[in-house]
Amino acid sequence: MADESTADRYRERVPAPHRQPRYRAIADELRRRITAGAIPAGALIPSESSLTAEFRVARGTIREAINVLRAEGLVMTEHGRGTYARPNLPVRRLGPERYMSQRQQDGDETTGARSFRNSGVEQVNAEYQEVAATPELAEMFEVEPGTVLLQRRLLTSVYGVPQQLTTAYYLLDTVAGTPVADPNREPWPGGHVAQLQSLGILVTKIREVVQARMPTIDEAEALRLPAGVPVLIANRRTYADGRTVEVATSMVFPADRAELEYEIPADLT
Amino acid sequence: MADESTADRYRERVPAPHRQPRYRAIADELRRRITAGAIPAGALIPSESSLTAEFRVARGTIREAINVLRAEGLVMTEHGRGTYARPNLPVRRLGPERYMSQRQQDGDETTGARSFRNSGVEQVNAEYQEVAATPELAEMFEVEPGTVLLQRRLLTSVYGVPQQLTTAYYLLDTVAGTPVADPNREPWPGGHVAQLQSLGILVTKIREVVQARMPTIDEAEALRLPAGVPVLIANRRTYADGRTVEVATSMVFPADRAELEYEIPADLT
DNA sequence: CAGTGGTCTAGACCACGCT
DNA sequence: GCGTGGTCTAGACCACTGT
Numbered sequence: 076m077a078d079e080s081t082a083d084r085y086r087e088r089v090p091a092p093h094r095q096p097r098y099r100a101i102a103d104e105l106r107r108r109i110t111a112g113a114i115p116a117g118a119l120i121p122s123e124s125s126l127t128a129e130f131r132v133a134r135g136t137i138r139e140a141i142n143v144l145r146a147e148g149l150v151m152t153e154h155g156r157g158t159y160a161r162p163n164l165p166v167r168r169l170g171p172e173r174y175m176s177q178r179q180q181d182g183d184e185t186t187g188a189r190s191f192r193n194s195g196v197e198q199v200n201a202e203y204q205e206v207a208a209t210p211e212l213a214e215m216f217e218v219e220p221g222t223v224l225l226q227r228r229l230l231t232s233v234y235g236v237p238q239q240l241t242t243a244y245y246l247l248d249t250v251a252g253t254p255v256a257d258p259n260r261e262p263w264p265g266g267h268v269a270q271l272q273s274l275g276i277l278v279t280k281i282r283e284v285v286q287a288r289m290p291t292i293d294e295a296e297a298l299r300l301p302a303g304v305p306v307l308i309a310n311r312r313t314y315a316d317g318r319t320v321e322v323a324t325s326m327v328f329p330a331d332r333a334e335l336e337y338e339i340p341a342d343l344t
Numbered sequence: 345m346a347d348e349s350t351a352d353r354y355r356e357r358v359p360a361p362h363r364q365p366r367y368r369a370i371a372d373e374l375r376r377r378i379t380a381g382a383i384p385a386g387a388l389i390p391s392e393s394s395l396t397a398e399f400r401v402a403r404g405t406i407r408e409a410i411n412v413l414r415a416e417g418l419v420m421t422e423h424g425r426g427t428y429a430r431p432n433l434p435v436r437r438l439g440p441e442r443y444m445s446q447r448q449q450d451g452d453e454t455t456g457a458r459s460f461r462n463s464g465v466e467q468v469n470a471e472y473q474e475v476a477a478t479p480e481l482a483e484m485f486e487v488e489p490g491t492v493l494l495q496r497r498l499l500t501s502v503y504g505v506p507q508q509l510t511t512a513y514y515l516l517d518t519v520a521g522t523p524v525a526d527p528n529r530e531p532w533p534g535g536h537v538a539q540l541q542s543l544g545i546l547v548t549k550i551r552e553v554v555q556a557r558m559p560t561i562d563e564a565e566a567l568r569l570p571a572g573v574p575v576l577i578a579n580r581r582t583y584a585d586g587r588t589v590e591v592a593t594s595m596v597f598p599a600d601r602a603e604l605e606y607e608i609p610a611d612l613t
Numbered sequence: 614c615a616g617t618g619g620t621c622t623a624g625a626c627c628a629c630g631c632t
Numbered sequence: 633g634c635g636t637g638g639t640c641t642a643g644a645c646c647a648c649t650g651t
Contacts, residue, residue, distance in 0.1 A: 096638075096639060096640090097639080097640080098639075098640085122616075122617060122618085123617080123618065124616085124617080124618095132640075132641085133640060133641045133642065133643090134641095134642085134643095135404075135639090135640065135641075135642090136639080136640060136641085138618085138619090139639080139640090142411075146415065146558075147558065148557075148558060152618070152619095153617090153618085153648090153649085154617080154618055154619065154647070154648050154649080155616085155617055155618065155619095155647075155648030155649035155650075156617070156618085156648080156649055156650080157616095157617060157618075157649095158617095158618080168553070171608050174608060277610075278610060279609075279610045280607060280608070280609055280610060281607070281608040282605065282606070282607050282608075283605070283606050283607075283608070284437070284603055284604070284605045284606075285554050285576070285603060285604040285605070285606070286576070286599065286603045286604075287556035287574045287575070287576045287599035288417055288573075288574065288599055288600075289415055289416050289417045289572055289573075289574060290416070291416060292368070292371075292412060292416070302415060303558055304557075304558075305556045305557065305558065305574030305599070306556070307554065307555070307556045330555065330556035330557055330574070331557075334553050334554060334555045335553070335554040335555075336551065336552070336553045336554070337551070337552050337553075337554070337606040337608070338549060338550070338551050338552075338608075339440050339443060339549070339550040339551075339552070339606070339607075340548075340549055340609065341546075341547060341548045341549060365619080365620060365621090366620080366621075367620075367621085391635075391636060391637085392636080392637065393635080393636085393637095401621075401622085402621060402622045402623065402624090403622095403623090403624095404620090404621065404622075404623090405620080405621060405622080407637085407638090408620080408621090410637095421637070421638095422629090422630085422636090422637085423628070423629050423630080423636075423637055423638070424628075424629030424630035424631080424635085424636050424637065424638095425629080425630055425631080425636065425637085426630095426635090426636060426637075427636090427637080
């Protein structure tokens with residue numbers, strides 16, 4: 076095989092031609108072991124020090140090889156424990172029914188995607204704060220910039236696995252003094268639509284814009300994202316009677332364990 | 345802080361306390377300069393050697409900081425030339441109106457996102473092929489596996505910039521011999537809904553599932569994606585009278601220049 | 614405690630893009 | 633030729649996870 080000369084190159088001391096960098100060749104070899112099943116999903120790959128011995132390179136070179144695999148989402152690292160082949164995660168599907176008051180919600184057999192709403196395994200870490208409206212937010216709410224809004228920041232987890240970061244805003248006027256402004260009532264039964272309804276606000280339309288990008292480091296840490304996994308971003312705007320009653324400037328989902336589902340009814344086509 | 349003794353120990357050897365790693369602090373500072381506009385989009389950031397001088401750290405530390413920004417998709421590097429703040433691309437917004445027959449479509453002033461449908465600057469590279477239904481496709485169309493389908497593969501470009509890869513399927517029975525089966529008629533005026541309507545098929549519902557992931561190498565090349573940019577994936581299923589009449593197993597969008605918009609009407613909430 | 618990965622240094626030489 | 637980033641070495645010490 077052509078691999079023989081590659082193996083020989085590992086044994087050389089320094090001169091290795093850079094036709095293919097060594098860290099790439101090492102990454103290729105480790106990737107082969109993982110995809111071929113020699114290192115099963117969820118198992119530890121050899122430690123950095125044993126890899127330096129096996130390939131006879133400096134530790135920095137091994138780390139670069141592992142960086143490649145991390146960027147591909149193939150492995151994930153835990154400080155002090157080791158580096159694992161990435162296990163396959165269950166996918167959380169978020170469909171239009173997440174805005175319904177209450178309904179039967181079954182998993183999708185074909186993909187294994189599941190909805191966890193109201194299942195009792197969903198925990199919410201909430202943080203409420205009063206903030207002044209930025210010009211962008213003020214325009215969406217049709218108020219003066221600086222008007223006080225209620226900011227609601229959430230980290231939602233399922234089975235202890237973080238699944239969603241949310242930053243949402245409400246006009247303080249419409250929620251102040253109501254149970255909706257109480258952070259201890261999280262998670263909201265029925266979601267934000269039901270909560271607004273309890274205040275007499277009838278939601279008429281929700282608009283969401285979906286984007287994707289690589290996470291910031293903070294997001295990657297909060298969502299425990301391995302490197303190489305992007306995030307799905309949904310920006311939500313909730314309307315009642317043509318007025319904007321809620322804005323979620325960013326709902327951040329880990330793309331390796333979430334997908335969004337939408338329906339476009341006939342009268343829109 | 346309780347960490348003071350620890351911090352003191354660091355100061356013996358290194359000026360900066362490691363409460364936050366040096367490379368992350370440097371990444372934060374560079375990110376600030378880029379997002380604040382001190383380094384405009386498309387401009388070169390300082391070279392690695394000048395950054396080692398400015399922050400007084402080893403070159404490896406500077407490179408790690410830049411790796412952070414690259415993983416976030418904030419900068420891109422060209423060997424021998426330098427590292428750039430990633431230029432902002434015009435964003436193509438795809439809303440529900442893309443399935444409407446014909447309507448006024450304006451840009452969104454707040455984000456600069458635009459729709460290019462029917463604007464004449466959209467080119468389509470089409471490839472049609474007859475294929476046997478896989479078990480998954482057969483189940484969706486409610487036919488026997490192996491039933492012949494028309495496969496439609498598209499690369500859509502706007503102003504010569506590739507914007508979308510599509511793979512869609514139709515039952516050959518319903519389209520054979522019709523203008524819809526003619527690859528020379530791309531791009532389809534009014535989209536696939538209008539085309540189906542011209543065959544007497546009235547679309548009643550469209551369902552889309554949106555995901556994100558890093559691109560395969562082939563996708564990255566076809567869409568001319570720089571490293572660190574994920575793709576948005578939409579899987580579409582088109583219904584008429586409860587029957588599935590079209591399936592797009594993957595519409596692949598470059599996440600740095602596309603976003604998807606959906607509406608959830610009141611009767612769904 | 615031992616073993617893992619995380620951070621950082623101070624060098625070296627190579628490959629690429631420009632002028 | 634010069635300045636850029638790409639690759640690599642050989643060490644050091646820190647921080648986290650286990651026993």
